[in-house]
C-alpha cells in the first residue's frame with residue numbers, strides 16, 4: 001500500500017508533467033507545454049512557431065541587450081536604424097527580426113555568406129547586434145579569431161547574443177592543430193584526417209556531430225572560464241548569463257547550470273584598459 005502511494009505521488013507530483021501555459025516571445029501566441037519539455041534547451045515547446053527554450057532565451061537576451069527590458073518579438077518597435085547580423089540563425093526567429101530591424105541572416109556555405117573566421121571582405125559593419133547561437137562550437141580553431149571578428153562587426157555598445165553548450169572550467173579543444181583536414185566514412189564510422197601546419201598527419205575517430213551524423217562537427221566543448229576570457233580578450237564586457245526564469249515567456253532554466261545563452265556588450269579599448277568591463 002505504501003509502495004502504491006509512493007508511486008502515485010511520484011507520477012502526479014507537480015513538477016515535470018505539469019502543463020504550463022506561456023506566451024511565446026517569438027510568435028506572440030499562447031502555448032502549452034509540459035515543464036519537462038519547456039526546460040529542455042532543444043525541445044520544441046511552442047505549438048505555433050516550434051520555438052525552443054534556447055530560441056526564446058536568445059530573443060529575450062536580444063530584447064534585454066537592445067531595450068533593457070523583456071519584450072516579445074512581435075512587440076519590438078520597428079527600428080530600421082538598428083543593424084543586426086545572424087550567424088546561421090533559425091528561421092523560427094530570423095523572419096521576425098527581418099520585420100523589425102535591418103537584419104541579415106548569414107551563412108557559411110550559402111548566400112548571404114559570412115565566414116566569421118575571415119571577415120575582411122564582409123559587407124557587414126557597424127552592427128548594433130550579432131547573434132551566434134550554437135555556432136562557435138563548430139568554428140575552426142583558433143576560436144578567439146571568431147570572437148574578435150564579432151567585435152569588429154559591432155559598434156561600441158553593440159550587443160553580442162551568444163549561446164554554446166558549455167561546462168564549468170576550461171575548454172576541451174578536440175582538434176587544436178586543425179589545418180588541412182578531411183572527414184571520410186570508414187566502415188560506417190566517420191574519421192577525420194588532419195595535416196598540421198608543420199606537416200604531421202593526425203587521425204581522429206569518435207567524432208561528435210550536432211544535427212545528426214556527418215552534419216556539423218563539434219570542434220570543442222567550451223568551458224565557462226575560457227568563454228569569459230574570450231569575451232574580454234576580444235573587447236567585450238563580461239557576459240551576462242541569462243539564467244533567470246521568465247515564466248511569462250516559457251523560459252525556465254531550473255536545473256540547468258550550463259549551456260545557458262548570454263549577452264555581452266562591445267566596449268571600446270579605453271574601457272577595456274581601465275578594466276571597466278564587468279557587470
Ligand SMILES: [Zn+2]
Nearest residue numbers: 024027046049
Ligand atoms: Zn511561438
